[in-house]
Every structure is written in C-alpha cells, then in structure tokens.
Amino acid sequence: MAAVRSEPSVLHLDLDAFFAAVEQRDKPSLRGKPVVVGGIGPRGVVATASYEARAFGIGSAMPATQARALCPNAAFLGGRFEAYRAVSEIVMGLLRELSPAVEPLSLDEAFADLAVTDSGWDVERVRTVAADLKAAVHDATGLTASVGAGTSKLIAKIASDLDKPDGLVVVEPGTELDLLHPMPVRKLWTVGPATAERLRRAGVHTVADLAAVDETELVGLLGQAHGKLLARLSRGEDDRPVSPHRESKSVSVEDTFERDVVERALLTENCDRMAATVSRRLRAASLSGRTVTVKIRRHDFQSHTRSTTLPGPTDDARTIAATARRLLAEIDTSDGIRLLGVGVSGLVDWAQEDLFAEDADDEVPEPAPEPAEPAVRRWTPGQDVRHAVHGDGWVQGSGVGRVTVRFETRWTPPGRIRTFAIDDPDLTERPAVVPESGAAGAG
Template sequence: MRAQASVLHLDLDAFFAAVEQRDKPSLRGKPVVVGGIGGRGVVSTASYEARAYGVRSAMSTREARARCPHAAYLSGRFDAYRATSAAVLGLLRSCSPLVEPLSLDEAFVDLAQARLADLDVATVTAFAEELRASVREVTGGLTASVGVASSKFVAKVASDLEKPDGLVVVPPGTEQDLLRPMHVSVIPGVGPATVERLRRVGVHTIADLQQISEDELVRMLGKAHGHLLHDLAFARDDRQVEAQRETKSVSVEGTYEQDLTDRKLMESLLTRQAADVARRLRKNGMSGRTVTIKVRLYDFTTLNRSATLPSPTDDEAVVARLARRLLEDLDTSGGVRLLGVGVSGLADWVQEELFGHEDDDPEADAIAEPPAPDRAGAAVPPPADPPADPTGGYRPGMDVVHDEHGRGWVWGSGKGVVTVRFETAETPVGPVRSFAVGDPALTRWQHPPPDEMPTDP
C-alpha cells in the first residue's frame, strides 16, 4: 500500500453512447443504446437517459427495446471511439509517464510519476479537477469520473461512487472505512457464483467478509481466490501501474438469430471464426498456444473448452481443427445460440488491444443467419451467390457523406432504402433524407486516424 493517494483511475462516462450524442446533435439529451441491433444482440453501452428506463450493459437488445422502445439503437463506430480514446490517452501521458489503459474508456495513472509539487489530498484533488476539465476539452464535451486512492482497487471503486462526472479522493488511512459498508460484489472477481457462496455463510458486505478468516476463505473459494479476497477486503493491494499491458488473447464470437442444432453448420462456423482469429494474429505479428471455444446453449448455459498446443501457431487450419475437436466433446443437441473461438498464450505481445478494423463488417461476427431447414428437416446450404443485402451494408449510426448534402449518419436502412440524418458534431440538428442503397452519391465516410499525441507535456 502506498502512503499517499497517488493512483488515479479515470473512467469516461457511458463512453460509446456519449461519443454518439456528441457527434449527433439530434440525440443529445435522449436515450441512446449502442451494441448489437439484431434480435439477439447485446447492449454494449447505454446513455444515462436510457439507463433511467432500466437499460444496462450486457442486457439483450430485445429486452432493452421492450424497456425503452423510443431510444436510438446504434451499431457503433469504433473508428470514432478509438480516435477519442487516443486523445484522452495522449492527455494522460502528458501528465505522467506511467499510464495503464484498461480499455478504450478507462485507465490508471501513477501520480507519483507526475510533476506535482506534493501528493497531499488537496494537491491531487486540484490536479484531478483540472484533468477532468481537460478531458472535456480534448474530447469535445465528454465527461469522466475519477477516483484517486492509495491503490488500484480503491481508486477504481472510488471512480464509480459519484458517476457521472464525479471525483472522489480517498485519503490514506480511510480505505477500510470506505469499503466496509459496500457489497462484496465491488471486489474484482466476485461474480454471481461467489456472491451466492458467500451469502450462504452470511457474508453480504465487505465488513462481513472481514470477519471470515483467510483459511476459511481459501477452503471455500480456493487458494488464489481466497487469498485475494481476504487482502482486498482489508484494502491490501500493491499492484503497480504498468505502462505496457500485454494482450492476453484474440477471439471472435457470433450470436445467432436461430438456435443452431446442425453439427456440420457449427463446425463450419467455427472454421470461419478460426480463420478470422488467425488473420488477426498474423496481422499483428502474434501467435498463440491455447485454443478455446465458447459455446452458449439455448438455456444461456455457457461452456468453455480449451486445449494447448506444444508450440505457438497462427495457422488457421490448426486453430480450426482444434476448435472442431473441442466441440466434439459437448452436447449441443438442445440448440446453440453463441459460438466463439479464441487463441491465448500469445508468443509475441503488442501494446494495442485488437478491436477489429475498418474493413471488417461489425455485424458479421455479431449476427449470422443459419441456413433454413428444408421440409425434411435437413439444413439447406446457402446459395453460391446470396441475394443482395437489402440494407446495402448501411448500419444505424454509421457515418456517411452525400455529394450534395454533405456528411450525416444512417438513421435506418432496409428494403433497398437508406435514411440519413445530415448533421455532425459541429452543426445544428439536421434534416432527414432517404435514398436508394445503391445511390452513387452516397458513400461511407471514413473517420481520419487519430493524431499522434505527445508523451511529454
């Protein structure tokens, strides 16, 4: 534990939805949901206006639409998110050489390496306030919630306490006072199964957890998990802020509109996913030893199976063969709603996390249509030349540009028609126009790559 509150955790509020509201004036102050837009899609981020109706991350899009049917449901624009994230990381790295990104929207900063006159509570509080104002400036109005404490764990807990646009600094020596009344689920790694095990022995809060001996926790939860929970219950966390974060795995998964029951079809889908994973590995100069498949059954039971190779590979045939072999051991007769393939144990590390690229169809891995059964119940292979996409590839929220009307975004598409609202972050609320999906005057607008940001102030 540090003697000063010198670990800062910054979390951009409702990040994906906030970027959409920033860039789409007509959506400001209105509920916005970003994620899979199909019947089996999953919510990635909901704006605070949507959260007021009970919409949450990881909720099915179907349920979200039932709770908030009037929200804007958008498929997401990772180019815009990456550019905004790069601006924030550049700002953080100008403050301290030790910045540890956790994802596009959150990071730890080591203030002990920052150029601060002192690390007392007043000084770090003033610094954090200035930082939040700077984030708003470099992002075009996005807000960030910040926690500052003597450890990563407490700083992250603190950043959640006054969302959105909040700041909590935990003075050294008060960490346990902050934690004791909190539910045990605030501890990293304490999911529903662990919560239930603890509930059975009367443990609900961190104060309750402090009454359980370390030996008893180890017996209940295993050695590693038991020791970790005991330490964090007493705010003991000596993890350092690491400027280099290792990419742990590369994976692809798909959720399907109809439950899959045909094993040949599942094997074909795994083969395609394995090829995508291998391509991403090669593109980033990596290879891996452990192949994992993820299978979510019709009843939402999720199964994971892994196998480790004697040496690293980026060969799609090897990954696919092992993925199909892992599937052989699973009973999928009741139906499968999600399949995924991943490779871990990477041989060469890269700093950036892999989010896919602009030439990837964001929906291709999210929703796939299995072939329809024929009258005898057998799967009919798809035609060699499938029918044209009635949406023209235009997804809700996508940036487009028209030769006459300028830049805008896709309001909706289908039946050969795409509807566009013409507005940007710098314009007032704009008009709506509809076009044929093949209109040559309408094209996708590519977001410019993020500028190189300075690493020194």
C-alpha cells in the same frame, strides 16, 4: 490494514457512458435523448446506454430486445470503433502528460501513477490535478470523465464510480476501510456473479462480512489463489503496481496435425475449437484480452502469425473465433498447414463482455454463407455516410430497400431527415473521424 502507500497518488479515469456519449456528441439530434449502443440484432446486447436511457432501466449487458421494450423510442445504434479509438488516443495522451505510468484497461478507462515522477501528493494537490485533467479531457474531446484517486488501484477504481457522471472523488489515506466495508462484495475486483452467489450462500453480503471470514475458510470456499486474494482486498490491501508495459502474457492453444491440412473447412473447424478452449481458460483465470493471434506452420516448417487488436478486452468465444477466422482467411493455406494455433494476449484482470455480439450464447458462430450476387448494400444505424448532394450525415435506419439518413454532424445543428433507395449511388460510407476544419455541412 497493510500500508501500500501513504498518498492517494493512484488515479483511475473512466469516460462516462463512453460509446453513447461519443454518439451524442457527433449527432446533435440525440443530445439529451436516450441512446443505446451495442448489438442491434434481435439477439444483440447493450454495450453502453446514455444516462437518459439508464433512467428507463437500461444497462450494459442487457439483451437488446429487453432494452427496446423498456424504451422503444431510444436510438439504437451499432458501434463506430474508429471514432471511439480516436477519442481514446487523445485521453490516453493526456494521462501520459501527467505520468509515464499509464495502464489502459480498455478504450475508456485507465490507471495513472502520479508518484512515479514526483512526491508530495496530498489530497488537495491530487484533487487539483484531477480537476485539471477532467477539464482537459472535456476541452479535447467534448466528453466528461469521472476520476477516482486513492492509495491503490482497488480504491482508485471504486472511487471513480462513486459520483458518476463527471465525478471526482479522492479517498483520504486511512479511510479506505470506511469506504470499502459497507459495499456489496460485487464491488471487489474478481467478484463476479458466480462468486458473489457462492459468498451469499455462505452469509457474506458486504465487504465487511468478507473481512470477518477466516482466510482458511475463504480458501476452502473459493480456492487457494482466489480466497487469499479476496481476503487481502477485503482488508484494503492491494499493492498491484500501475503497469504501463504489462507483463507479456497470453493464453493460447495450438495443435500439430498428423498430416498437412489444406482443407479450409477443417482448418476453420479447428480454429473455432481452439477459440472456445482459449475462452474457457481466460474465464477460469478471470482474465480477458485485446489481441487475438493466429499462428500457422507450413509444410516447410516456416511459421507465420497474424494478429489484430480489439476495441476492448474480451473473453468471449464468439468474438475470439470470429476474429481468428478473419485472420486465418488472410493466410494462404493451399500448400498445407502442419500446425495451427489461436491465442489471446494483452490480458487484463477485469473481464469485459463482448457487448457488440449478436448472439447471447457461448457457442462460436456457424460458418457464414457465401454472399449472394449481386451483393446487397447494408446500412447500420449510426453509420457515418455522405451524400453527393446533401452532404454528411448518419444512418437512422434501413429496411425494405430504403435507407433513412439524418444530415448533421458534430459541428452542425440538428439536421433534416431524408430517405433514399438502399443502393442510391450518391450515398457512400465516410470515415468516422474527420478533422474539425474539414467537417461538411448538413443538407
């Protein structure tokens, strides 16, 4: 095996059942109970399941209908990205106190390179630092994290998953192959279901099986880049640096029109088509990205862009299209558009599905109908609310003109449940993130 580094100085931190854990922290009545976070509609997908829900067989990327069948009494909640981002910022800050080289992969996981500012990282020293980091994360956020450490990003990421939840695994240098070779090939970076099935048909089931295949044969089976990459990974060879400032890469598509386009429907149609193309290119490269950008050039050749950053990386056509549509809607196109472009940047090597999408197909969404007048108030399970009389709480459910609220917060005991008219003027949305000193009591 090629020696990448001799010390286990690469850390990978992964917050346990992140979205569900935040919900259980902030909703006392859900602690110790099955919680499922994700798309809550009939075609929604599970983003995260609490460990109590996982005991029923519920897992990420599972259709919400299947999850409800497995555990109908679980709490099914929509996402509260404001709360998740706030926790993520705290955790990333704690990592940066250890090292300036921190590479976030998503809101709930990141690499850190301890060797950037110091040396002498033997196993015990790394274990001590990782334990202190886990304690600091729990003190600051109330959540648990699993940490893995090793001589490479590959080993550190695999190690963080070995003893979940609340795990800590440091892989001794020189033992990497002992860890890797018994594992199924799906554990390797870039091996998704399609690649795993292709390898299975070739008789490759474990990383050891993969390492025994001649590299030329792998190239013939998987292509030049992917075949050579997996040959290296099967031998434990991973020299990728921890990149706090990743190379500015993007995948984008843009078209120049023969005439200035003012029709919003035509621009939207082109926006959806470009999003689908960007999605296909991302998936072909086994990449996903967090930042969606729309670019336009006006009739006077002035260019403008609008961008937004998503909670986590995606390669999903629906998510890219819906986001691009929102950005396009912010731009005045009445004078005509000569060029339109859609792009995704902030790319990472681990593709993450858009698990909050309500549609399991790869098609982009149909144009949303204009809202009826008067607009009907919508309440999402898990949403933070405030009642003028009863205080702060969260939505348990709504329907048939009623909304049910449990009045409790992170800082209170489990609270009482009350039901209101869906348009009750005393019931309003409230920020998901409030200072501890400002937490209101439950009614």
